Amino acid sequence: MSTPHIPPGETPPAEGSTAEAHQERPDGGLWEHPRVLLAAIVLGALLVAAFFIARMAGL
Numbered sequence: 001m002s003t004p005h006i007p008p009g010e011t012p013p014a015e016g017s018t019a020e021a022h023q024e025r026p027d028g029g030l031w032e033h034p035r036v037l038l039a040a041i042v043l044g045a046l047l048v049a050a051f052f053i054a055r056m057a058g059l
Contacts, residue, residue, distance in 0.1 A: 030037050
């Protein structure tokens, strides 16, 4: 007996599976970790400020 043809993009049924399909939560990307993004912005601002303070101290 041959296996039934499954159209492309379709998932064949699993034998013996008791789990139901569930929606996965979408990935929030950068917005999922706002403290990390805020820390990167603050660190960048401090580095730019330190650069200009060092230039003024050198004059």
